Amino acid sequence: MAERIESGGLQRLWQNGLLVLVFTLGAWAWASGLLPTMAALWDDIAYLGRQHVWLVVVSGGLAILVGVPLGIALTRRQLRRYGDAVLQFLNIGATIPTLAVLALSMSVLGIGARPAIFGLFIATLLPIVANTLAGIRAVAPHLIEAAEGMGMSPRQILIGVELPNAMLVIFAGVRTALAINVGTAPLAFLIGGGGLGELIFTGIALNEFAMMLAGAIPTALLAIFVDFIVGQMQLWTIPRGVNPLR
Amino acid sequence: METVDYILANWPLIASRTGEHISIVGVAVGLAILTGVPIGIAITQNRRAAASVLYAASIVITIPSIALFGMMIPILSLIGQGIGYLPAVIAVLLYSQLPIIRNTYTAITNVDPALREAARGMGLTRLQRLREVELPIAVPVIMSGVRVAVVMNIGVTAIAAYIGAGGLGAFISRGISQTDPRQLVTGALAVSVLAVVSDFALLALQRLLTSPGLREARAA
Amino acid sequence: MIRLDRVSKVFAGASAPAVDHVSMEIPAGEICVLLGPSGCGKTTTMKMVNRLIEPTSGEIYIDGKSTADQDPVQLRRTLGYVIQQIGLFPNKTIGENICIVPDILGWNRMRSRKRAAELLEMVALDPAIFIDRYPKELSGGQQQRIGVLRAIAADPPVLLMDEPFGAIDPINREIIQDEFLKMQATLKKTIMFVSHDIDEAVKMADRIAIFREGRLVQYDSPDNILAHPANAFVSDFFGGDRTLKRLQLLRVPDAMIHDPPTVTADDPLDRAAALMAEHGHTSIVMVGPRGRPRGFVDLKTARDGRGKVGENHESLATTIKLSENLRTAVSTMFRHDVTWLACVDEDGVLKGYVTLRGITHLLAGAYRDG
Numbered sequence: 001m002a003e004r005i006e007s008g009g010l011q012r013l014w015q016n017g018l019l020v021l022v023f024t025l026g027a028w029a030w031a032s033g034l035l036p037t038m039a040a041l042w043d044d045i046a047y048l049g050r051q052h053v054w055l056v057v058v059s060g061g062l063a064i065l066v067g068v069p070l071g072i073a074l075t076r077r078q079l080r081r082y083g084d085a086v087l088q089f090l091n092i093g094a095t096i097p098t099l100a101v102l103a104l105s106m107s108v109l110g111i112g113a114r115p116a117i118f119g120l121f122i123a124t125l126l127p128i129v130a131n132t133l134a135g136i137r138a139v140a141p142h143l144i145e146a147a148e149g150m151g152m153s154p155r156q157i158l159i160g161v162e163l164p165n166a167m168l169v170i171f172a173g174v175r176t177a178l179a180i181n182v183g184t185a186p187l188a189f190l191i192g193g194g195g196l197g198e199l200i201f202t203g204i205a206l207n208e209f210a211m212m213l214a215g216a217i218p219t220a221l222l223a224i225f226v227d228f229i230v231g232q233m234q235l236w237t238i239p240r241g242v243n244p245l246r
Numbered sequence: 247m248e249t250v251d252y253i254l255a256n257w258p259l260i261a262s263r264t265g266e267h268i269s270i271v272g273v274a275v276g277l278a279i280l281t282g283v284p285i286g287i288a289i290t291q292n293r294r295a296a297a298s299v300l301y302a303a304s305i306v307i308t309i310p311s312i313a314l315f316g317m318m319i320p321i322l323s324l325i326g327q328g329i330g331y332l333p334a335v336i337a338v339l340l341y342s343q344l345p346i347i348r349n350t351y352t353a354i355t356n357v358d359p360a361l362r363e364a365a366r367g368m369g370l371t372r373l374q375r376l377r378e379v380e381l382p383i384a385v386p387v388i389m390s391g392v393r394v395a396v397v398m399n400i401g402v403t404a405i406a407a408y409i410g411a412g413g414l415g416a417f418i419s420r421g422i423s424q425t426d427p428r429q430l431v432t433g434a435l436a437v438s439v440l441a442v443v444s445d446f447a448l449l450a451l452q453r454l455l456t457s458p459g460l461r462e463a464r465a466a
Numbered sequence: 467m468i469r470l471d472r473v474s475k476v477f478a479g480a481s482a483p484a485v486d487h488v489s490m491e492i493p494a495g496e497i498c499v500l501l502g503p504s505g506c507g508k509t510t511t512m513k514m515v516n517r518l519i520e521p522t523s524g525e526i527y528i529d530g531k532s533t534a535d536q537d538p539v540q541l542r543r544t545l546g547y548v549i550q551q552i553g554l555f556p557n558k559t560i561g562e563n564i565c566i567v568p569d570i571l572g573w574n575r576m577r578s579r580k581r582a583a584e585l586l587e588m589v590a591l592d593p594a595i596f597i598d599r600y601p602k603e604l605s606g607g608q609q610q611r612i613g614v615l616r617a618i619a620a621d622p623p624v625l626l627m628d629e630p631f632g633a634i635d636p637i638n639r640e641i642i643q644d645e646f647l648k649m650q651a652t653l654k655k656t657i658m659f660v661s662h663d664i665d666e667a668v669k670m671a672d673r674i675a676i677f678r679e680g681r682l683v684q685y686d687s688p689d690n691i692l693a694h695p696a697n698a699f700v701s702d703f704f705g706g707d708r709t710l711k712r713l714q715l716l717r718v719p720d721a722m723i724h725d726p727p728t729v730t731a732d733d734p735l736d737r738a739a740a741l742m743a744e745h746g747h748t749s750i751v752m753v754g755p756r757g758r759p760r761g762f763v764d765l766k767t768a769r770d771g772r773g774k775v776g777e778n779h780e781s782l783a784t785t786i787k788l789s790e791n792l793r794t795a796v797s798t799m800f801r802h803d804v805t806w807l808a809c810v811d812e813d814g815v816l817k818g819y820v821t822l823r824g825i826t827h828l829l830a831g832a833y834r835d836g
Contacts (some may be wrong), residue, residue, distance in 0.1 A: 095441040097401025100434035103418045107427050107434075183310040187405065190422055200316050204329075204409060209320045216316035223308040364553025367518055367626075368567055368616075369542030378566070382557040457557035459600030 025217060037210035044199065049218055052195035055113070055188055056226070059120035060181045064174060067125050071132025071170075072158065083133060090130045098123045098184040106191040116193025124181040131173020135166030164242050171234040178230055182223040186215070196222075252428035260414075260436060267413035267440065270331065270403045274338035275395050282343050283388065286350025287376065296351060303344035311337060311402045315409045334411035338402055342395035349391030353384035382457055389452035393445060400441045404433075414440065467494035467656040468515065468624060473524035475510055484510045486680040487524065492673070494623075495654040499667040502677035503703070508660045511677070512626055515658060516542050528624060543567055546617030546625040546655070550632045552609050554601040560586075560612055561597040567620040585615040589645060607638040614646065618653070625657045631666065643670060664704060668692070668711050676700055689715050693832035709829055713793035718786055721795075721828045722809050722818035728753045731760070731776030738775055739768035747819075751808050752779050757815040759785060759808045785810045788817060795820055 038045065074083045098119075105119035139162050147157045163170075189197030199215025202208075235243070253260065289296040306314075314337050319328040327333065357380050365375045407415025417433025420426065453461075468491070475485040485507040492498040500508035513519040515526055517538040526533045533541055554563050562569075564585060565578040573581075583593035589611045601609055610631065617625055631639045647670065650657070661667050667674050668688045676683045676691065684696040692712045695701035704711065727741040729752050738750050748765045752775050761779035771778045783802040786795050788811050799807060799822060806821040 092442055092445075095397045095445050096438040097404050097441055099401060099404045099415060099418055100437045103421065103430050103434040106422070107430050179308050183308065186310050186312045190419075197312065200312050201408060204316065204319070209323075212316045212319065216313035219313045220309045220317070223310055223313075224305060227308045358551075358553075360549060360551035360553040361555060363518075364547070364549055364551075364613075365555075367516060367542060367547035367549065369539050369545075370566070370570065371539055374570060379555050379557070457600075459556045459558065459602060 038214045041199070041211065041214050045196070045214060045218060048194060048196050048198055048215070049222075052185055052197075052219070052222065055117060055120060055185050055193060055195050056178075056182055056222075059117045059185075060124055060178050062117075062121050063124035063128055063177060063181070066121075067128030067177075068132050068170065071129045072136065072163075074129075074133050075136045075162075077154075083137075087130065087133060090126050094126045094130065098180065099187055102184070102187055102191055111192035113188075113193045116188035116191055116195075119191070120181055120184060120188065123184055124177045127173050127177040127180065128170075131176070132166070132170050135169030135173070136162050138169065139165040164239060167238045167242060168234070171230070171238065175227065175230045175234065178226055179223065182219075182226050186219055249428045249431045253432055256432075260417075260432065263412060263414050263416060264436065264440065266411075267400070267403055267415075267437075270334050270406065270411060270413060271338060271396060271399050274335045275342050275392065275399065277335075278339050278342035278346055278395060279392060281339075282346030283350050285343075286347040286388075287354060289347070289351055290354045300344070300348055300351070303347055306340050307344045311341070311405050312408065314340070315406065319409070329410040331411055333409060334403060334406035334413075337406070338399040341399055341402060342392075345391040345394040345398075346388065349387050350384060353387035354380050357383055383460060386452055386456045386460065389448065389455060393448040393452065396448060397441050397445050400437060400444065404437045467529055468492040468498075468658060469527040470511070470515075471525045471527070473511065473514060473526060474522050475507075475514060475519060476522045483522070483680050485514070485521075488677075488680075488682045489524075490675055490682060490685050492656055492658060494656050496672040497650065497657040497659055497670055498673045498675055499671035500658065500660045500675050500677060501662070501664065501667045502683075504662065505679075506677040507680040508675075508677045509628055512628060512658055512660050516545050516547060516626055518542075543571060543620070544622050544624070546620075546622045548613050548617045548625070548627045548630040550629040552613040552633070554609055554612060554616070556601050559598050559600055560604070563601065563612060564616050564619050566616065571620060581619060582615075585619060588649065589615065607634055607642060610634055610642060611645070614649075618655070623656060625655045625659075627657065627659045629660055629662065632661075632663070639666075646670075665711070668715065676703065689832075710793070712829060712832075713796060713825075714791045716792045716828070718788050718790050718792065718795055718809050718820055719818075721792060721825045722788075722820045723824065724818045726751065726816070726819050728757075728816065729763070729775045730754075731774065731779075733775045735763070735768045735771050735773060735775060735778060738763050739765065742768060749806065751782070751816060751819070752776070753816050759810065759816045762808070782808055785814075786820065787812070792820075792825055796822070796825060 073079055074086055101123050102116065102119035105115045105122070109115035109118060143161055143165065144157060147161045152160065185195055186197030186200055188195045189201055196215045196219045200212050200219065201215075203210070203212025203215060285299065289299050309317075315333055318333045318336060322328045322333050322336075361379055361383075362375065365379050370378065403411070403413050404415035404418065407413055407419045414433055414436045417429045417436065419433075421428070421430025421433055470488055470490050472487045472489050473485060474483050474487050476483045488507075488511055490498075500512060502508050510519055514521045515528070515533065517533060521534075528545075554560075555566075558566075561579060561582045564582040565573070568578045568581060579597070582597055586593040586596055591608065591611065596604075596608075601612070604612070610633070614630065617627075631642055634642060643666065659670060661670075671688055673685060674688055674691055675685045676696075678699055684691055684700050686694075689712055691700065692704060692708045692715075695704065695708070701708065727745050727747070727750060729738045729741065729750055731752060731754075742748065742750050742765050749762050750768070751759050752761045752763060754760050759782055761781045763775055763779050767778050767780075783804055784798060784807070786798055786807045786809055788809055795807060799805060805823070806819055808816055809818045809820055811817050
């Protein structure tokens with residue numbers, strides 16, 4: 001997401017869009033008798049919502065904790081030659097639809113939260129590793145040369161030069177990965193992992209729009225919310241000097 | 247292995263579901279190109295419009311596919327098409343907008359300004375400039391956006407099986423509900439293979455459509 | 467051929483005009499260089515001719531027709547346009563690039579291709595090799611030549627060039643400038659050429675238009691401007707060595723003493739001395755049977771010596787050709803520590819002398835008479 005959008009316009013758009021969204025949803029909810037249904041289902045929404053968030057946080061968190069170090073490791077001297085092969089493998093892996101990943105995870109690990117988390121973890125891992133790898137490799141060689149020339153150790157170069165400059169790309173990878181994660185989390189229901197997907201799929205199967213929307217809308221809002229949070233983190237935590245957004 | 251036997255035994259079914267799958271993705275992405283590329287070109291004229299359109303498209307894409315399907319059901323039920331082929335195509339069409347519009351917009355705004363000035367100074371009309379210079383240069387990037395759209399939407403279409411759209415996702419959904427690992431693995435493998443093959447095929451197409459003058463310099 | 471009548475351009479929100487009531491006329495077949503410091507309005511002025519920028523007031527006439535009356539796109543197709551960054555379309559072959567305007571004007575393919583091949587030959591690039599190559603396979607200098615060819619492909623009578631040679635290294639730049647002048651000698655196009663390089667302007671222009679802060683300060687031939695700058699700005703702009711710059715505009719015959727007295731090897735020294743006294747020279751050239759210089763004798767040797775010229779001559783360090791300019795002549799004199807040179811034609815036959823004194827006098831003549 002490299003285009004430079006004026007942040008003032010962004011703020012205004014975000015506010016307007018949210019307003020329109022809420023209004024439309026409100027009108028719709030009124031018309032389709034959603035509100036009473038949602039009120040009745042509120043306990044379920046809350047419970048499943050917590051499960052949903054749990055799935056996202058655990059699988060996403062694991063993916064970040066494993067993915068970023070893995071990406072960094074692949075740029076270090078010893079493992080550098082495997083970098084291209086791994087990148088190719090990751091690229092192919094990234095084309096595999098997440099439903100398939102979950103299905104395969106289930107066929108190996110059975111049903112429940114564990115295979116769901118594992119499947120989501122795998123799906124989320126790939127963009128993070130790929131972007132970390134690419135981001136560090138993309139750091140201008142003359143910066144590293146200057147750092148080496150000044151006598152910085154490889155570890156100091158990593159922390160002081162490579163990571164700050166790769167931050168933007170890594171964050172973009174995390175953002176994409178979490179978007180995929182939140183987007184696929186509803187499918188966890190299919191393999192017994194719970195989450196808001198239960199309301200959605202059950203609603204579809206039983207032909208009850210209200211139930212389905214009761215699951216779909218919170219899911220959609222959660223997805224937008226997570227993306228927004230990560231976007232803000234990207235804006236504020238990356239140091240100004242390497243942050244074109246600031 | 248049982249799965250292999252299953253595949254061999256049900257080859258026609260696999261083929262027909264693959265056909266359904268390709269049809270949904272193909273039609274939808276095709277339409278997305280017809281809408282997305284002109285929109286991408288149009289917003290290069292106006293930065294504010296560009297910001298709005300791109301942000302709107304990126305919001306659409308963060309909505310999980312099953313949620314999007316779900317939200318369309320009530321609307322499309324009004325014309326009796328709540329489930330099945332149409333919602334799947336519409337969802338894929340919407341999801342494809344961001345990669346295609348964004349890539350078109352980026353590619354065209356990144357065209358070297360010197361080329362634009364030379365073209366204008368020589369007396370090419372806006373349309374001629376687009377056709378002779380800007381679009382051919384933008385093709386590789388636009389195609390890359392189409393590739394992303396196709397691969398992503400092969401996955402989305404797999405989920406569409408849950409709203410009755412057919413396709414290879416049906417193997418997965420039946421495999422789960424009937425606790426049949428053969429169907430499950432068949433479906434998962436089929437969708438994966440389709441995705442990987444499409445990616446490579448479109449990459450080849452991208453190379454074909456790129457002018458030789460734009461490719462990496464060949465050894466003298 | 468190109469006439470600007472009180473043309474002005476004021477950009478929105480600017481306090482001063484970028485171009486302020488400029489009037490000038492470029493006769494057909496001449497190169498006019500718009501010269502001046504950054505921001506003086508020269509590029510803006512040129513871009514108003516092909517209406518990439520619209521004038522705020524004033525009229526521009528090309529061959530008698532006002533540019534304002536024509537559709538801008540159609541107008542541009544009748545003018546050649548070359549920019550500094552060249553702007554060859556990377557997705558098209560060289561042949562396709564050259565023929566862009568002919569193609570949109572509807573020429574048939576064979577005619578276009580023939581034209582492209584002709585033009586490539588004109589700049590010594592073998593069509594068989596280059597017509598199907600792509601821009602990225604060519605060097606910067608080659609690309610720049612193609613840029614010029616592209617501008618003249620449809621044979622427009624007028625060419626607009628915006629610092630076209632600025633992006634090339636100095637060595638290649640000189641070569642391309644020379645080639646271009648040769649091409650212009652045949653094609654005789656009317657050319658408006660923007661430059662900030664004084665030496666380029668002096669070399670290429672039939673007339674120079676000096677711009678400062680949007681106004682046309684002086685419009686004249688290079689030699690006149692160098693000899694008679696209109697004000698302190700112009701003289702400072704060309705620098706304290708501007709008289710030296712005039713040297714490259716003059717050729718050896720301009721300063722040469724024609725029909726010089728000569729002696730042969732068999733002439734006695736007395737004759738040499740007498741000739742020198744008669745003409746007021748301090749040296750005389752000894753020539754061979756076909757008139758080629760073989761050496762020289764100076765006045766002192768002729769007076770004090772005995773015998774024939776052939777026994778007492780010194781050898782000439784070097785000679786200078788009639789086709790050379792005076793800057794080269796002076797440079798040669800400095801190198802060989804002499805104050806005069808024997809001038810020869812292409813066959814080596816002596817045609818005259820050129821002296822430092824004579825050159826000085828010639829240059830100063832502009833200031834005495836002017």
